[in-house]
Amino acid sequence: MNYTTKIPRTLPVLHMSNVVMFPYLLMPLVVSDEESKLVIDYALANDKLMAFFLDQEKDDTGITELANFGTAVTILRMLRNQDGSISMLLQGSTRIKLQKIVQKNPFIMVDVEAIPEQFEEDTEIQAYRTVALELLEKIAQESNILNREMITGLSNIKQAGRVADIIAGNIDLPISDRQKILETIDLKQRFRYLNNCLAELIKQMKVENHIRSNIQLEMNEDQRRYYLREQMDAIRRELGETDEVSKEIMKWQELIEQKNLPDYVKETALEELERLATMQPVSSEYSVVRNYLDWIVNLPWREYSKDRLDLKKIERILEKDHYGLKEAKERILEFIAVKKLKGNLKGPILCFVGPPGTGKTSIGKSVARALSRKFIRMSLGGIHDEAEIRGHRRTYIGAMPGKIIMEIKRQGTANPVFMLDEIDKVGRDFRGDPSSALLEVLDPEQNNSFVDNYINLPFDLSEVLFITTANTLDTVPPALRDRMEIIEFTSYLENDKIEIAKHFLIPREKENNGLAKEKITFTKAALQEIIRYYVREAGVRNLQRRIGSISRKIAKEVAMGTHQKWIIKAEDIAKYLGPRKLTLEMANRKPEIGVATGLAWTGYGGEILFCETLRMPGKGNIILTGLLGEVMKESARIAVSYLKANHSVFIIPPKLFETSDIHIHFPSGAVPKDGPSAGLTLTVALASLFTGQKVRHDIAMTGEITLEGKVLAIGGLKEKLLAAKRAGIKRVVIPEENRETLSDFPADILAGMEITYVQEIQEAIRILLIPNTETVEQKPKQRRIA
Known part of the structure; x- marks a missing residue:
C-alpha cells in the first residue's frame, strides 16, 4: 500500500547548507536572512507549506545548488524575535523530488513531485529494522547521547520507513549521510545504508573512548588543550572527513595562536572557543559567541604604529598645514620631545577650546600625520547614552562594544590620535551620563585598563593621544575638565584671515571647483572687503564659503568657454556676492x-x-x-x-x-x-x-x-x-x-x-x-x- 500526503505542485523553498529534514520529524529552527523571511511570510499566507532542500556544493567549485530530493514541511509555530530573526517549529510531511525551478527572485519557487512512502514490508526489511535497533542500543551503551525511552518507542512503531527516518534524524550523522538516506526511496537500501552509518559511528565512539581512557586525570591547561586537539584529529582521521563547524573551529584555533594576544585575552578566547565547539550552528547563542570571538581576537591589543620623532620635520608639517596656532603647536612639539627622550610616555589629554572655524579639528589630523599615526575622529555632540562610550553587556540582544573600542578596532592600532569632538555638547538623561563614562577614558592614571562592557577585558588606552575640542568649557563637568590640559584657540585677526585665505582657502577652493589650472588672484583689498562686509565670525568657515561662491561663478564662466587671467578686486566682490551684507557697527553711530x-x-x-x-x-x-x-x-x-x-x-x-x-x-x-x-x-x-x-x-x-x-x-x-x-x-x-x-x-x-x-x-x-x-x-x- 502506498500513501502520499497531498501537497501543492509549486512550493516556496527554504534551503540551508547544514540541515536535512525528514518526514514525520519535528525540528526547531531559527533563520535571520531576508530570503528565508520572505519564504516564511509566503508560506504563512498559503497553507503554511514549504519545500525544504539542502544546499549542495558541486564539483569542488564552491558553487552550491539545491539537492534533487527534499522534504515538504509545515510550519506548526512561529515567533519573531527582537533581533529580527524568526524562530519556528517545523514538521516534515513527505519526501519530494525537485522537478524544475520556476522562480529565483526574491525567493526560490519550485515544482515538486511527492514521493510515495513504501508500506509493504517483508522479512528482510524486518531483519534490517531489528539490526538498526540493536546498533542503536550499542550507541546508547557507548555514550549518553541517546535516551533509552526513545529506543523503546521505536520498537512500537509499525512502519519501518518511519523508524529509519527517525533514527537518521536523531543521530549525529554527517550531513551528506543524512541526505543520502533521505534520497534512498527503496526501504531495503535505506536500511542497509543507515546500518552502515550506525556501525561507523560506533567505531568512532570506541576510538574516542580509547583516547579518553589514555589521558591522565591530572594535567595542566596546556596539556588538556593538546589532548583535546589530538582527540578531535583522531576522530576526523577515523572518519576520513571534516564538517564545516569543525573547519571553523580549527580556523579560530589557528587565528588565536597566530595573534599576539595578552595571556588573559588568549585564555578567554580559548574558553569561548570551547563553548562554541559544543554548540549547534542553528543556535542563537552560537552567533553571539562567534561575534564576541571576532571582537576580542581582532582587536589590536599589542599592535602599535611606529612614531615619527623628527621634531624639525614635524614642525614643518604643522606649519605647512596651519597658520598661527602657536600655543597648540608648541605643546604638541613638547609632547613629542619628551617621548623621544624618555622612550615612552602616557598620552596627554589635550583640550582645544575656541570658537568654531578656528582649526581645532583640522589640527588633530595634522598631528596624526606629523606623528605618522592613524587618526580617529568621534563626535560627542548630542550623545545621551552611556553605552555609546562603554558598550552594552553581552546579555542584551544586539549588544555591541562602545565607539572607543569600535574605532580602535577599525583603525587597527592601539596608539592612534583619537579626537573627541564637541565634548561640551555631551547630553545626559535616563540612559546614563556619557561625560562620567569619559572620566575613565580621559584619565591617564586609569585608562591603561579601560573595560568596555561588551569586551569585559581591560584594554590599554594609555598610548592613545586623546585630543578633545569644545567651543566653551562652561558645560564641561569640572571632574572631566580637571583631566584635560586646556589650550585656547582665539579668534583670528583680519591679517590672519587674509594670510589663511591666500595660503589655504583659495588654493583649496580652486581645487574643489576644478580651477586648479586657472590663474585666479584675489587682491588684499578684495579679501578685506569680504572679511569686513560679508562675514563676521571668529574662524574662517564663512570666509571659505564666500571664496567658494566666487570660485563657482568663475567655474561657470570657464565651463562656458571663457579663459582669462582672473584678478578679483574689491570693486568686483559686489558683482559676485551681491550688496554688502554687513556694515561696520560704529560707522553710522553717534552719541x-x-x-x-x-x-x-x-x-x-x-x-x-x-x-x-x-x-x-x-x-x-x-x-x-x-x-x-x-x-x-x-x-x-x-x-x-x-x-x-x-x-x-x-x-x-x-x-x-x-x-x-x-x-x-x-x-x-x-x-x-x-x-x-x-x-x-x-x-x-x-x-x-x-x-x-x-x-x-x-x-x-x-x-x-x-x-x-x-x-x-x-x-x-x-x-x-x-x-x-x-x-x-x-x-x-x-x-x-x-x-x-x-x-x-x-x-x-x-x-x-x-x-x-x-x-x-x-x-x-x-x-x-x-x-x-x-x-x-x-x-x-x-x-x-x-
Whole structure:
C-alpha cells in the first residue's frame, strides 16, 4: 500500500547548507536572512507549506545548488524575535523530488513531485529494522547521547520507513549521510545504508573512548588543550572527513595562536572557543559567541604604529598645514620631545577650546600625520547614552562594544590620535551620563585598563593621544575638565584671515571647483572687503564659503568657454556676492542718551552688544527684554540700586526712581544673553538716561559691578577686544584687575587699541559720559561726575 500526503505542485523553498529534514520529524529552527523571511511570510499566507532542500556544493567549485530530493514541511509555530530573526517549529510531511525551478527572485519557487512512502514490508526489511535497533542500543551503551525511552518507542512503531527516518534524524550523522538516506526511496537500501552509518559511528565512539581512557586525570591547561586537539584529529582521521563547524573551529584555533594576544585575552578566547565547539550552528547563542570571538581576537591589543620623532620635520608639517596656532603647536612639539627622550610616555589629554572655524579639528589630523599615526575622529555632540562610550553587556540582544573600542578596532592600532569632538555638547538623561563614562577614558592614571562592557577585558588606552575640542568649557563637568590640559584657540585677526585665505582657502577652493589650472588672484583689498562686509565670525568657515561662491561663478564662466587671467578686486566682490551684507557697527553711530556699547563673549567669539534704556511715567518698575539670563537681570537690578543709593553724587532727583518705569533692552532679542560682564554697560547706560548726558559711541566697555560701585574682573577678554577691533572701536574700558591678563595677549591684538583701566564705576562714568555744557552753566556749584 502506498500513501502520499497531498501537497501543492509549486512550493516556496527554504534551503540551508547544514540541515536535512525528514518526514514525520519535528525540528526547531531559527533563520535571520531576508530570503528565508520572505519564504516564511509566503508560506504563512498559503497553507503554511514549504519545500525544504539542502544546499549542495558541486564539483569542488564552491558553487552550491539545491539537492534533487527534499522534504515538504509545515510550519506548526512561529515567533519573531527582537533581533529580527524568526524562530519556528517545523514538521516534515513527505519526501519530494525537485522537478524544475520556476522562480529565483526574491525567493526560490519550485515544482515538486511527492514521493510515495513504501508500506509493504517483508522479512528482510524486518531483519534490517531489528539490526538498526540493536546498533542503536550499542550507541546508547557507548555514550549518553541517546535516551533509552526513545529506543523503546521505536520498537512500537509499525512502519519501518518511519523508524529509519527517525533514527537518521536523531543521530549525529554527517550531513551528506543524512541526505543520502533521505534520497534512498527503496526501504531495503535505506536500511542497509543507515546500518552502515550506525556501525561507523560506533567505531568512532570506541576510538574516542580509547583516547579518553589514555589521558591522565591530572594535567595542566596546556596539556588538556593538546589532548583535546589530538582527540578531535583522531576522530576526523577515523572518519576520513571534516564538517564545516569543525573547519571553523580549527580556523579560530589557528587565528588565536597566530595573534599576539595578552595571556588573559588568549585564555578567554580559548574558553569561548570551547563553548562554541559544543554548540549547534542553528543556535542563537552560537552567533553571539562567534561575534564576541571576532571582537576580542581582532582587536589590536599589542599592535602599535611606529612614531615619527623628527621634531624639525614635524614642525614643518604643522606649519605647512596651519597658520598661527602657536600655543597648540608648541605643546604638541613638547609632547613629542619628551617621548623621544624618555622612550615612552602616557598620552596627554589635550583640550582645544575656541570658537568654531578656528582649526581645532583640522589640527588633530595634522598631528596624526606629523606623528605618522592613524587618526580617529568621534563626535560627542548630542550623545545621551552611556553605552555609546562603554558598550552594552553581552546579555542584551544586539549588544555591541562602545565607539572607543569600535574605532580602535577599525583603525587597527592601539596608539592612534583619537579626537573627541564637541565634548561640551555631551547630553545626559535616563540612559546614563556619557561625560562620567569619559572620566575613565580621559584619565591617564586609569585608562591603561579601560573595560568596555561588551569586551569585559581591560584594554590599554594609555598610548592613545586623546585630543578633545569644545567651543566653551562652561558645560564641561569640572571632574572631566580637571583631566584635560586646556589650550585656547582665539579668534583670528583680519591679517590672519587674509594670510589663511591666500595660503589655504583659495588654493583649496580652486581645487574643489576644478580651477586648479586657472590663474585666479584675489587682491588684499578684495579679501578685506569680504572679511569686513560679508562675514563676521571668529574662524574662517564663512570666509571659505564666500571664496567658494566666487570660485563657482568663475567655474561657470570657464565651463562656458571663457579663459582669462582672473584678478578679483574689491570693486568686483559686489558683482559676485551681491550688496554688502554687513556694515561696520560704529560707522553710522553717534552719541546718544541711554545707549551704551558693551562687549560680550560667546562660544563663537566676541561680539558688540548695545544696551538701550528708556524712561517713562510709571511706578518704579524695571522692564527687561532681549532674552536675558538671570545673571544679567541681577546686574540690571544692581545698577538701578547703585544709582538710587548715589543719586546725590550724580544729581538725580530721587522721585524719578519712584515716578518712572525703566525699560532696558539688548537688541537681537531672539539670541539668549547672560553673564556678569554687562554690569558696567548697564550702569553707564542708566546713568546717561537719568542725567541726560550722552554716552560716547566710540568707546566700548566690559566689567562686573558690585553694590559698592567696584568694577570686577571678567573673562573672555581676548575675544571681546577682537570684537571691538572688528567693529572699528579703538578705545576700550576694562577692569583694573584684568591688567595682568593683557600681558599674555599677542601684540597684533593690542596694536592700535587704547585700553583704559577702571576700579570704580564713577571713574568709568566720568570717562564715558559727554558733559552737558548747558546744564553745567546753569548749576555751576553742583558736583557732577562727567
